[in-house]
Structures are given as C-alpha cells and as structure tokens.
Amino acid sequence: MKISEVTVQDLVIYLREDNNDVSTLSTFNMMVSAAKSYIKFYTGLTDEQMDEKEDLTIALFVLVSYMYDTRTYTVQNDKVNKVVSSILNMHSQNLL
Structure with missing residues (x-):
C-alpha cells in the first residue's frame, strides 16, 4: 500500500x-x-x-499508533522505535 493511499479507516482497523x-476521526486525520x-x-x-517506498506505510502506522497511545505533552520514555528509525534511516536522503 502506498503511503498516499492510507485512509483514516485503515488506521481505525489497525x-x-x-x-x-x-x-x-478528526484526531486520526x-x-x-x-x-x-x-x-x-x-x-x-x-x-x-514516498509513494515508491511501501515500507514507509508501516512507519506511518507505527507513528500514528504511538501518537494515539501517548497523547500527552510530557515525555515518559526517550526510547526510539527501532522499526521506525530503521525504515526512515534506510530512506533518508538529507544526511549531513
């Protein structure tokens, strides 16, 4: 699934x-x-x-899941999700 094809309904199911x-639904949007x-x-x-790299869709789902599960202003955990960071680092073009 391309990242542009992800719908709010996909996230509701996920x-x-x-x-x-x-x-x-507005929050998910x-x-x-x-x-x-x-x-x-x-x-x-x-x-x-981004649409050419379908694994970014997984990163999107995980990021939205994290945002939804931890709707707080303060940080309780400074750990980075390894799946998300691995996927994003794999496709990062703006490394300095």
Whole structure:
C-alpha cells in the first residue's frame, strides 16, 4: 500500500478502535498529516518518492499508533522505535 493511499479507516482497523465518532476521526486525520510530515522532513523525500517506498506505510502506522497511545505533552520514555528509525534511516536522503 502506498503511503498516499492510507485512509483514516485503515488506521481505525489497525488500531482496533471501536469509537468512530467525528472527534476520533478528526484526531486520526491530524495524526496522519503530522506523521506524513515527519516522515517527509526526516527523509527528505518528496510525496512521489514516498509513494515508491511501501515500507514507509508501516512507519506511518507505527507513528500514528504511538501518537494515539501517548497523547500527552510530557515525555515518559526517550526510547526510539527501532522499526521506525530503521525504515526512515534506510530512506533518508538529507544526511549531513
């Protein structure tokens, strides 16, 4: 699945979220946008290039899952998810 093809409904299924009210779906929309932006700026890829790398979809799902599970301002854990960092590092073009 291309990252541009991911829908909020895909995330509702992935996260096993039973609550489909407008507020929850709106929250997922914001999180998808934020996660896509994070991936885009972290890797330096364009939207078209991101679509060519289907493993970035997994990173998107994991990032949104983390955002949804930890909706707090403070950081309780400074560990980086190895799956996400490995996928993003593999496709990062803006290394200095």
